Amino acid sequence: AQSVAQPEDQVNVAEGNPLTVKCTYSVSGNPYLFWYVQYPNRGLQFLLKYITGDNLVKGSYGFEAEFNKSQTSFHLKKPSALVSDSALYFCAVRDFYSSASKIIFGSGTRLSIRP
């Protein structure tokens, strides 16, 4: 079965420092991977996706993610964190075994950026 895991419930980073939010996946076949962000009292917003091609994917708000097939990981990164990046981040994978366009989400990681 397709699944993603986010091993950290919370990540704390000082403003200006690089940040990493971890995600590992388990799929049969080629993975279609996504990152979403959720700000307080809002719905989820799409950040970026990996389908094929370059392992480094660039997305919105200066975020990028690195696809690593050997480690089955898709970590979200940003070179310099902003306080406004504080939010809940979800990794997700396309479910190939569903007849519908179904995405399976991880449990989420709360990112807190301190000034």
Place this chain on the structure above:
Amino acid sequence: ETGVTQTPRHLVMGMTNKKSLKCEQHLGHNAMYWYKQSAKKPLELMFVYSLEERVENNSVPSRFSPECPNSSHLFLHLHTLQPEDSALYLCASSQNSGSRDNEQFFGPGTRLTVL
């Protein structure tokens, strides 16, 4: 915003009430989704509609009844809910063209409290 609107944004109801949540997408998409987001739980997919047909129902209790009258509108009818149904209910849409890489766009959610 994201092109997906939800009303009401907040709803408080008693266990014997009947209410409906409304979702509208202005993106020309042909698939729509209902998710439940509870504190400290992964995002739960409830229903998927593709081309106005329900294609997935993830063992959701019958006190939740979805309706998709056209490709732009999705409703979730609620009756005799339980306090544990209190959560953020998110609607999403995507363009399902047989391709597997189409991201979903989310509404802001309805915060439901069942007394």
